[in-house]
Amino acid sequence: MGNNYGRRRPKRVLKxxxxxxxxxxxxxxxxxxxxxxxxxxxxxxxxxxxxxxxxVWEPTFRNFIDIFLKRQTEIEAITGQEIELATGxxxxxYNSFIVTISSIVIATFIGTLAAYSFSRYRPLGTNTLMFFxxxxxxxxxxxxxxxxxxxxxxVGLYNTYHGLIMLYVMFNLPFAVWMMxxxxxxxxxxxxxxxxxxxxxxxxxxxxxxIPQVLVGLGATVGFLTINIWxxxxxxxxxxxxxxxxxxxxxxxxxxxxxxNWGLIAAIETLYVLPALVLIFVLQRYLLRGMTFxxxxxxx
Amino acid sequence: MTRVEIRGVxxxxxxxxxLRGISLEVESGSFTALLGPTGAGKTxxxxxxxxVERPDEGEILFDGEVVNDVPPWRRNVALFFQTYAxxxxxxxxxxxxxxxxxxxxxxxxxxxxxxxxxxxxRITHLLDRKDPATLSGGEMQRVALARTxxxxxxxxxxxxxxxxxxxxxxxxxxxxxxxxxxxxxQTIIYATPDFVEAFSLAQKVAVIRDGEIVQYDTPSNxxxxxxxxxxxxxxxxxxxxxxxxxxxxxxxxxxxxCGEIRLFLGDAGLYSSxxxxxxxxxxxxxxxxxxxxxxxxxxxxxxxxxxxxxxxxETILTLDIGPSEIRAVVMGAARYSYGDEVRIGIGRGSLLxxxxxxxxxxx
Numbered sequence: 313m314g315n316n317y318g319r320r321r322p323k324r325v326l327k328x329x330x331x332x333x334x335x336x337x338x339x340x341x342x343x344x345x346x347x348x349x350x351x352x353x354x355x356x357x358x359x360x361x362x363x364x365x366x367x368v369w370e371p372t373f374r375n376f377i378d379i380f381l382k383r384q385t386e387i388e389a390i391t392g393q394e395i396e397l398a399t400g401x402x403x404x405x406y407n408s409f410i411v412t413i414s415s416i417v418i419a420t421f422i423g424t425l426a427a428y429s430f431s432r433y434r435p436l437g438t439n440t441l442m443f444f445x446x447x448x449x450x451x452x453x454x455x456x457x458x459x460x461x462x463x464x465x466x467v468g469l470y471n472t473y474h475g476l477i478m479l480y481v482m483f484n485l486p487f488a489v490w491m492m493x494x495x496x497x498x499x500x501x502x503x504x505x506x507x508x509x510x511x512x513x514x515x516x517x518x519x520x521x522x523i524p525q526v527l528v529g530l531g532a533t534v535g536f537l538t539i540n541i542w543x544x545x546x547x548x549x550x551x552x553x554x555x556x557x558x559x560x561x562x563x564x565x566x567x568x569x570x571x572x573n574w575g576l577i578a579a580i581e582t583l584y585v586l587p588a589l590v591l592i593f594v595l596q597r598y599l600l601r602g603m604t605f606x607x608x609x610x611x612x
Numbered sequence: 613m614t615r616v617e618i619r620g621v622x623x624x625x626x627x628x629x630x631l632r633g634i635s636l637e638v639e640s641g642s643f644t645a646l647l648g649p650t651g652a653g654k655t656x657x658x659x660x661x662x663x664v665e666r667p668d669e670g671e672i673l674f675d676g677e678v679v680n681d682v683p684p685w686r687r688n689v690a691l692f693f694q695t696y697a698x699x700x701x702x703x704x705x706x707x708x709x710x711x712x713x714x715x716x717x718x719x720x721x722x723x724x725x726x727x728x729x730x731x732x733x734r735i736t737h738l739l740d741r742k743d744p745a746t747l748s749g750g751e752m753q754r755v756a757l758a759r760t761x762x763x764x765x766x767x768x769x770x771x772x773x774x775x776x777x778x779x780x781x782x783x784x785x786x787x788x789x790x791x792x793x794x795x796x797x798q799t800i801i802y803a804t805p806d807f808v809e810a811f812s813l814a815q816k817v818a819v820i821r822d823g824e825i826v827q828y829d830t831p832s833n834x835x836x837x838x839x840x841x842x843x844x845x846x847x848x849x850x851x852x853x854x855x856x857x858x859x860x861x862x863x864x865x866x867x868x869x870c871g872e873i874r875l876f877l878g879d880a881g882l883y884s885s886x887x888x889x890x891x892x893x894x895x896x897x898x899x900x901x902x903x904x905x906x907x908x909x910x911x912x913x914x915x916x917x918x919x920x921x922x923x924x925x926e927t928i929l930t931l932d933i934g935p936s937e938i939r940a941v942v943m944g945a946a947r948y949s950y951g952d953e954v955r956i957g958i959g960r961g962s963l964l965x966x967x968x969x970x971x972x973x974x975x
Contacts, residue, residue, distance in 0.1 A: 524701040
């Protein structure tokens with residue numbers, strides 16, 4: 313036994329060493345673009361363009377100051393004109409936050425209710441309806457881009473927050489319904505039936521018994537929608553002008569005074585990915601809390 | 613304190629017909645057991661009474677009032693789920709307190725009642741546990757039982773409530789159920805696949821099979837006069853002995869023939885339905901009614917002892933009687949060992965006669 317133990321030990325050390333090395337390589341590979349993005353945000357124009365690339369330099373906060381204090385110029389997406397914007401980046405961050413948070417709240421709220429009734433009450437034609445909901449995602453979004461552009465101009469939804477929010481809710485509701493339904497489907501029916509017998513009305517069962525058990529799924533759904541909506545570019549480009557423009561479109565249009573100022577763009581992008589990174593980090597810890605299923609002796 | 617009546621209840625789940633027309637009357641304050649194998653429909657009956665499943669056909673009445681359209685949260689019944697169905701996001705205390713809170717019972721009364729029921733079920737030490745998923749099977753069952761018993765409902769519906777407890781606790785719980793019924797005059801409907809449990813607790817037992825009530829009677833009647841072969845074989849331990857053979861009618865006397873065995877059944881006039889000479893039948897007799905070395909001369913057979921199991925108070929003998937093996941129970945420790953030859957007597961009064969084809973009893 314002791315002999316065996318002695319022989320196996322170096323092997324195990326070697327194995328875990330290999331795993332560590334592989335992990336480090338993977339992390340470096342995937343994190344390097346983000347590192348370079350953040351690094352560039354702290355570089356002057358000359359430093360950003362230097363060959364060989366600079367790994368050690370004196371960081372500058374100029375770009376971050378410029379984002380907010382300097383008026384930005386932008387190439388108008390449709391007409392191609394170069395125009396000077398009336399505000400700094402704060403307006404665009406504000407727009408992105410308004411649109412993203414509203415869309416997530418509405419889509420998650422409606423999606424959760426729809427998913428619960430599909431899962432529990434199985435109304436007539438549930439399967440057909442669920443497929444219909446999914447089928448709205450089968451067409452590439454760009455196919456409907458032109459009709460929606462004209463439609464939005466015609467009915468006055470163009471360049472409005474609620475217009476963009478409506479569109480995002482519509483596009484993301486299928487994900488919300490399908491994801492939440494699969495989580496509701498996992499809750500044993502007996503638990504909810506027990507609550508009904510214990511004196512709870514169906515509404516109370518929904519928010520006192522069902523919702524607490526799908527918090528993990530709710531977190532996952534919110535995380536998923538955040539990534540979708542915060543990063544959406546195509547429709548934001550088509551349907552917004554200066555007053556409602558979101559960050560992804562703003563970044564694409566940002567230019568410096570003389571050519572492209574990569575430091576400036578990197579700075580905006582750094583601030584842009586920050587909320588997403590924080591949210592994912594928070595939700596990841598939430599997801600790790602694990603599933604609560606298993607209090608039941610087995611389904612009937 | 614409620615009389616429960618079920619009239620012609622049918623229920624299907626997709627293509628599966630769970631209940632095929634169940635009718636049952638449970639007197640107010642009585643203890644009734646639903647006895648049947650897994651999948652017989654016991655759980656569905658209880659869920660229909662509780663209102664969480666809606667019958668496709670038929671009516672459910674509480675004290676003569678149809679409650680089909682009364683939603684479960686207004687029926688005021690307590691249901692113990694076979695799956696426990698604990699609320700996984702609540703502490704043990706909150707699980708037990710939940711039905712009281714939903715009924716707006718005062719804070720102090722909730723506390724008092726939860727503590728009381730927890731004490732009776734020996735789970736006081738578990739009340740502070742945050743995550744019921746980490747409890748053992750027996751602990752979960754007791755918490756779920758506490759959540760059911762903490763209430764004061766019109767009817768208690770218990771679906772295999774003590775299957776996962778150890779023997780001693782099971783005995784205590786049986787006494788507890790009887791106490792609830794006797795002292796609180798509560799109506800209890802109790803589902804179990806275990807006939808000993810059903811017989812020891814209930815005044816009347818409904819034997820259920822494939823979504824139908826086969827027989828609804830007192831335990832002693834079920835034991836003495838089973839309606840068919842299913843009831844006869846489902847109750848009793850060890851299982852009733854069954855032999856298949858033919859009827860031989862000599863003048864006015866009926867005999868049962870099976871290989872070398874010939875048993876006298878009695879005068880043909882004893883049986884109301886005419887039994888033809890040569891009819892194929894099965895006879896059943898309980899292991900307890902087999903007499904070893906009988907004094908009488910009636911229906912005596914030679915048998916060889918195949919095995920002998922001492923159970924503490926009695927001994928179960930497995931005997932070879934030629935065409936098949938049968939079981940016999942003798943009190944105390946028997947002195948027989950493998951290969952011993954014994955004489956056994958099968959009393960005429962204890963014989964049950966079944967139609968071989970349909971399994972119905974012939975009287």
